Amino acid sequence: MTKPVLLVIDDDPQVLAAVRRDLRTRYRESYTVVSASSGEQGLATLGELKARGDALAMVISDQRMPGMHGTEVLARSREVYPLARRVLLTAYADVDAAIRAINEAHLDHYLSKPWAPPEERLYPVVDDQLDAWQAEYLPEATGLRLVGHQWSPRSHAIKDFLAGNLVPYRWLDVERTPEARGLLDAAAVGVDDLPALFFEDGSVLRSPEPLQVAERLGRPLSAAYDVYDLVIVGAGPAGLAAAVYGASEGLQTVLLDRHAPGGQAGTSSRIENYLGFPTGVSGSELTRRAVTQAQRLGAEFLVPVEVTGVTMDAGYAHVRLSDGRALVTRSLLAATGMVYREHPAPGMSEFSGAGVYYGAATTEAAAFAGKRVVVVGGGNSAGQGAMYLSRYAADVQIVVRAESVRATMSQYLIEQIARTPNIRIRPGTEIARVEGSGHVERVAFASPDAGTIDVQDVDAVFVFIGTKPRSDWLPPDVLRDARGFVLTGRDLMAHADSARLWKQTREPLPLETSVPGVFAAGDLRASAMNRVASAVGEGSMVVRLVHEYLALT
């Protein structure tokens, strides 16, 4: 198989030769370095590579070139190779312009010239970008292939599981991909067996559950120890941060998640406001880094494993799992976050997984290339979802009840949406019902103020509204507010039941719930900030508090 390509574009022959040399020195074993001396030539090279079926891992382009600027070349490269990492090469004086371009052209990084020594200023950036590309890239003819019907909720569940767990796979729609038929016939897989997951060694799982897929992929599903210092339930940003700190500070730590690491943040196409990522970072990329870090430091992961209840006994928490097993721990962190509520409009539940998706923009976007989609919600998650979908869909409508998204969406997203021609916002509008035969085909939009109903052909609806806490698995002694969010620290002492439940002579620690030794962090907590950074901050803080708690017992 041919090696993936690194394409370098610069009109200055000396700079071009220097980048080419430095890249070849380090990456020639695994990548082919190709160069072009102008933006136009770079685009032509991209076309040739695509025609030959070559994989492109990264484009590095200089910004200031006569004719086409680097940002334009990089933006256009995305149409040909959406997964390739895009890096802009700039002079120090152009750094401000490069940072602005990052927003507009969705670049992955910028590199300042000169980059000597490359060991410090070039290779760490390129290594990082190539790791991220490798995590997403799947060679055409190999790897996992999932064959199924686009409108099947079971297919959606497996896609969501594989994507959420960062397992690269190729989706083959049985009605649209000729290769799918060939695979099914060769393995005698019938239509009733779909979705079917084909492995590289030729074996196949027919209509599997996520748990079977996890087992087949060799994911550990049983706990390694009898008793833990810290069991973390929920592997969103709060749980992942706690796992990193817990493991690095010597606590026997295990992290459980019912679905996949990353939580809500893992479904985000681009988190722009997380400290230390000047070009933004996708939820899957942040998750990949966090999981690698936590595992390297010694945290144990059990995914997919659902926690259904907790019982306290002699200072130990017994954490019950949905398959009947239990884990015993000296302290527990509840970091199960929030989930979208079911949209109440008629047709929404009937077509869930068959054209109606809750927050699943990154999993399903590619299936709606050239189609008409609707995004419901006016928050940042809806805005990000719409931006991601606009890369594929022909038409994206954002439906919001309010008259404007100004109060609910960040300015940078409002500006990006305004600049994206295939997205429009429909203020003062609600979904009245969803219609179709077997899958979503039409949506009725209601404008209550105008008293009108407008029915349009639509292929999919992505819902990003209405959140509720996932706190139902916690024991009743864990106090919550009226909406079910968990009270911690001083907040819980204001609750009418606190005197009945809190029998310690000490005050609860910050982030400790009304059950001693049971902590809560992130979006699950009452008065949470609902941000990745605050969830990470709380998850990190908890470990210090767990040490304090364990020292008291």
Ligand SMILES: Cc1cc2nc3c(=O)[nH]c(=O)nc-3n(C[C@H](O)[C@H](O)[C@H](O)COP(=O)(O)OP(=O)(O)OC[C@H]3O[C@@H](n4cnc5c(N)ncnc54)[C@H](O)[C@@H]3O)c2cc1C
């Ligand atoms: C699409 C989208 C985009 C966003 N963009 C941004 C952004 O740009 N910037 C920003 O700061 N914030 C953003 N947010 C908000 C941010 O993602 C959340 O605030 C953050 O993820 C909260 O983290 P958490 O760890 O508290 O919980 P969550 O992320 O909700 O994770 C909870 C985890 O618990 C697991 N779980 C639930 N119940 C159980 C159970 N019983 N057993 C086992 N596991 C369970 C779930 O599977 C999940 O993985 C976005 C949110 C969404 C949905």
